[in-house]
Amino acid sequence: MAMAYRAGVPLKDMEFVQYHPTGLPGTGILITEGSRGEGGILVNKDGYRYLQDYDLGPPDPWPRKKAMELGPRDRLSQAFWHEAQKGRTIDTPHGDVVHLDLRHLGEKKIDERLPMVRDLAISYVGVDPVHDPIPVRPVVHYTMGGIDCDIDAKTSLEGLYAAGECACVSINGANRLGSNSLTELLVFGARAGRGAAELASSTESHADEAAIREQAETAQKRVGGLVQRAGGSESVAGLRREMNTTMETGAGIYRTEDSLGQSCVTMSDLRQRYANVELEDKSNVYNTDLIQALELGAMIDVAEAIAVSAINRKESRGSHQRLDFVERDDKTYLKHSLAHYDANNEPRIEYRDVVITRSQPGERVYGGEQK
């Protein structure tokens, strides 16, 4: 993502980041939606199916599409946040959790349908879901935004195609549905491959070799400079920790002008401090200190694009929820945001109208009539 962004392709809709509602505390390992599809329920510290308090009920004893535990990921993660505010979650050394209870499914069904869930829960939190509920909490999961591209996976930079989570072809809108990343990969991966092959075979004049060599040398110098830099005051692990903290607290499940403002300031500061990162490892063999430093630089740019896109969208839509602008505002913000890279400043944000064909935006209604 950062490579395309730095090359001048905007990052689209970066403020939309999906939290998966049921990750394991500490590790963030996902407990699949399938466990709720089979009939698993979410309860708070009082054993109460709290989702019924957030327009997701009624609490049928059986799983129902678009209701309760099978509501969308953004709503479930938001409900967790509210429960935590009310003091109705369970405190653990790895933060607040609620319980995902599968016990009523029985050992046979759990082993047949959810063997991986049982294995993960026993291994990583010491809980056998046959006998005890699994502690879970929302965890950052998927970036709906990404490299701006069209339905042929083509970007504004000739010859650059993007598909998968790094791309934003806009099939996910503001909140991706489970499993749609596979669609993105298969459908748009194939289109990207075909498009790139067609372009390559139909283009007669290829790029000037000398120019390419010059670019390669510039890149090599940049990376070599990073490896050899001495007297730097910053460490990769230190900056990464600060980035994680500011993004989680400022640009998490719920956001405000203040929290996002803090994140924007911190990310801009981290971007500048990144210029003083010094590597401990100067080796040319499998240098993971270097790899992590390059990754950190990319993450800082992408994180800043998220924070700045989010503070500019003064409404709530899908996974982007503002406590200070709680309503969706189609009049002003039925638009894609486009973050343009600037090496020395925060990104410039522009907007583009959303192209709507068959699915008109409507009110999001979940739950369902009493059976």
Added chain:
Amino acid sequence: MSERQVELEILRYNPETDDEPSFQTFQVPCPEDWVVLDAINYVKDNLDRSLSYRWSCHMAVCGSCGMMINGEPTLSCKSFLRDLPDKIRIEPLANFPIERDLVVVMDDFMNKLGSVKPYLIPSEQKAVENGSYLQSPAQLKKFKQYTLCINCTLCYAACPQYAHNEGFVGPAALALAHRYNLDSRDVGRSARQDVVASNEGIWECSFVGACSDVCPEHVDPAGAIQQTKIASTLDYFLDLLPGRNQ
């Protein structure tokens, strides 16, 4: 959360500066629910940035963090400190050349994996509009266990035969060949047989079963190899029947 002081003895090797590998010791304060990978990450982030090792998913899916932990080939992300003593010896996977520290050279495995053609070879290529290749749950069940391989190569580090003869095609590659041979949509068995049933294929296995013992996904490569031996033996005798090779 209660913490415990753990001593990690890690094998270090940098080919640019070291003549041979040697151990380096690190003291790590570890919360009780950590895995070995967490402790190694602590070392990298806080004690020595130059420590090199592979890892990615931290949930036993990607298969990249295999190492020898107290002498056993193990995924470090699934090796819990609560099951280990206070002193832990960590080395790169056995039977592979060391590239650096805990990183091994995987080329031999990658070549062998490719040599067994581990992909579907259908009898005819269907266009998308002609629909999918159907399979019943019973047909899937025949080979599903063998699809769980994550290419972590713990089985190669455990295999006494691979240690003895590096030409051996080895457990994971042979189990994957078996997986495709058993697939009702596949007709590639004869194309794989040259490698699978060669001297360095299944017949090199002496059925120690160490591969299946260390497999983090319970794939049972040893079982796959023995089944392949039976099928190949049958081939051999059937070939002796008159009229078979005309």
